[in-house]
Amino acid sequence: LLAENRITDKSILFVRNIQDLDIGMTMEPVPLEGWQIELSGLIRPYRVVFHAKELLDMEQVEYEMILQCSGNGRNEYGGIKGTPWDQGGVGNVRFAGVPLKAILDKYKIEVDPQVRYITAEGRDAAMGLEKPDLEHSIPIADVLERGIIALRLNGEPLPGIHGGPVRLVIPGLFGTMQIKWLTHLKFETAESPNFYHATEYRVPYTLLQPGEKFRFTLENSRPTWDIRLMSYILQPLPGAILTAGQVTISGVAYNDGKAPVESVLVSIDHGKSWTPANFDIPESLYSWYEWSIEKNLAPGNYEIWARATDALGRSQPLDGRIFWNPNGYEWTGVFKCDITVE
Structure with missing residues (x-):
């Protein structure tokens, strides 16, 4: 199916959710009405909340880009738990939206020079009372250089199942960093200690032997940020x-x-x-x-x-x-x- 068209149609584009959102489990668009996005942290003013619908009045940019699960190809390693991806967890798509830098300019937001990361969170809820919520930290330079709050996929309003109505998109990063159902961006000096970011979606700095035990920390590993060749x-x-x-x-x-x-x-x-x-x-x-x-x-x-x-x-x-x-x-x-x- 991937060979049939250069742009991967939404109907065959892979779906991988760590957490779910009830209204997002659809191939149809999710309404923008009432959807708010909060910016907070080391910024002035320290907290800004705006309606996502306001993005429709701003100039949008479009990226043709790879969308790939960081676990794509997991089967090739052999014997690892998780979604048994071969090569199906990837597609070539077009995301369109408003650059975050333009949003900062519109609302006259000043970012403290100490900020090194933007931590993103969506409306999706934790998968149980004692389960952690999902968030990821991304280097601020990457987000300000090319990050967008996406509203469209392949020329159409962003489907719920692919993160609509609004999704944080940074070309060149793995899909787990492209936070779906975006509601909150935090401007911070350090990476999030959140379970998914600090211990789950990471790879060791050192080479391991197959089957070797490893306890992930922020110090001995790095996030699955950049897509690999x-x-x-x-x-x-x-x-x-x-x-x-x-x-x-x-x-x-x-x-x-x-x-x-x-x-x-x-x-x-x-x-x-x-x-x-x-x-x-x-x-x-x-x-x-x-x-x-x-x-x-x-x-x-x-x-x-x-x-x-x-x-x-x-x-x-x-x-x-x-x-x-x-x-x-x-x-x-x-x-x-x-x-x-x-």
Whole structure:
């Protein structure tokens, strides 16, 4: 399905909620009427509340961008609890909304120079009386540079299931940081100690052995902020049986948008040799690059590999399990696809 259109339709876009909101469990828009957003913390004035409907009168910007669950590819690590994602937890979408910087200007809000993070919270409730609520802290530089309060998805009002009526969106970050049903932004000097931010959606600074126990803290790990470099083979599908001769291999590649993707290499001999694929450079560095290559394949069994590199010198490891972590986040290994040619 991901191969059919450049922009991922809302009907097939993955859904992953840590917490739910009753009125948000719909593919239809959620009304803006009565929805308020609060800004507080180290700002002047110290607290500002505005109606989300006011955003409709402000200029909006649109980003074509990757929306990806930080657990996408978890299955590749093997034996880790959690949603068993292969490559379905990702899409290429267009979010449109009002830059947070413009909102600060509109309401004449001054941010204290000491602020290092903006902590975002939505209206969704904790999943039980003794369960923590969800919030995430994001570096203020990222939020002010490109963060928007999104009102639209793929040219339509934002559906409830995808965070409508308003969602915090920062291109280049994993989906868990794109807070749905946004109600509160806190301007702070330190990361939130909230369970989900401080101990759950994190990866260790050090490499671990598969199965190794690890107790997450703010000091020994980092949040799942930036999307990792990745390439996928979308055609042919794993397990495909093809006719010998000319075969088209195609897919997508992407990263966090901090630098262009420079190459996608394809191997059909377990990495002994690599051939560059052709790809188009998208207008938005935050979206995916569509690539393809033609291969003349004789009868036999093949394992196709795809590997991307970018202008920062980053590349996908041949074995992504080198970055094994207990939660199975941020898979970035070379994608492999088994096919049979007859």
